[in-house]
Amino acid sequence: MNTKVLFAIAAGLVLSTTNVSAQATDCATTASIAYEHAKVKNYDAAEEPLWKVRKECPTHSVATFQFGKKLLESKYKKAAAGEKTALANDMIALWKERLQYFPAKTKVGDMHSDIGQIMYDNKIGTKDSQFAEFDKAYKEDKTNFKRPKKLYTYFSLLVDLQSEGKKELQDVFTLYDDITEKIEDEESKKAKKIATLTEKEESGATLSSKEKRSLKNNGINLKAFSQVKGGINQKLGELADCKNLIPLYNGQFEGKKTDINWLKGAAGRMSAKECTEDPLFFRLVEALHKADPSAKSAYYLGILALKDKKTTKALEYFNQSAQLETKASDKAKVYFRIGEVMKKKGSYGKARSYYKKALANKPSLGTAYLRIASMVAKSANNCGADVFSKRAVYWLAANYANKGAKVDPSLKKTAAAAAANYKAKAPSKTDIFNNPGITSVKIGCWIGETVKVPKL
Known part of the structure; x- marks a missing residue:
């Protein structure tokens, strides 16, 4: 290879390296300008340089997409009704780009549930496609799917699809149980913080500004979860009434009577809806206790004993259930039930101790x-x-x-x-x-x- 050719190659490499270096410097400069404006919420000034970085050097920093989301959300809030759909699609595109370039820094549960909510709010796609986004978020990353509004929309869409014949009633019940458990877990966390700070305040201690904010924010979030839980129960409505549960479970019983999870769910739902007078409830409890003697079966046997006015036997079953139960919210339910029995008997001191045990397991x-x-x-x-x-x-x-x-x-x-x-x-x-x-x-x-x- 002659000297001229070698010189040309070397010059090309130097020029290429120089161009890459110059582009990296330009990206960093442009990004710095965009981020500084976005930090102070001057989105009008931030928009042009931010989208330039997004287009020309998308891998520069995840901050491009974080600030981009805030920018679009700000525009969305101010936009006229006719402009919102276009901005909604922009937000969806931004989320997908972030996942493409920064998968390790993108929470799937947050992203897909956000996309699902944007689609739902702006009537983008079908109910099936909207539900698919929420379903993916919930099944793949439940931890980061926790906004009250999104949980309600997810469940609401499933009920709508069931009414259209696209989903099974059992699917609705299964998701209802799961979401209710998740909401109650979130409620317990927030209620525990509220109870702790309230006790501190009532003792005469002064709360710090941080603690005051925590007390206020946890109260706001707890209220939101409480409203959503009420909305979910309302949406479920008559689907979970005895008139629907009894024929559904009667039809499924023979094929499911050895399925422990199904028996627990069916007995639990009939108990919650006070369908315990129907013979099916006894059959469910009997099958459950035979298949898997547990906290749940002991609890339901206690309910049946109460029904037969065998209070002493019922308390034995309830206490056995409480000892065996490992799930805090269910343990609270058992302790509360014992408290109710004691209160009815006039044993107020014992009733209070059981109510407090219930609160220790479920502060909300x-x-x-x-x-x-x-x-x-x-x-x-x-x-x-x-x-x-x-x-x-x-x-x-x-x-x-x-x-x-x-x-x-x-x-x-x-x-x-x-x-x-x-x-x-x-x-x-x-x-x-x-x-x-x-x-x-x-x-x-x-x-x-x-x-x-x-x-x-």
């Missing part, structure tokens, strides 16, 4: 707080030493009712009404003035708690 179970509040209020005359302390019992009842509202926003109105009723019966401002020096009241009998005198 606000109904348990309302039950305790009710028992405390009913015991005012028996547990107070004098007129003032007897009426002070109602402050404690009100405190329990308020706790119920904090951990379960769906109970807000009911809890507020109960708390107001209890406070009306508690000592007035004049009563407090006439009993100077009393800052707290120790309440006796089964209650055994001390309540602070509030500043009225």
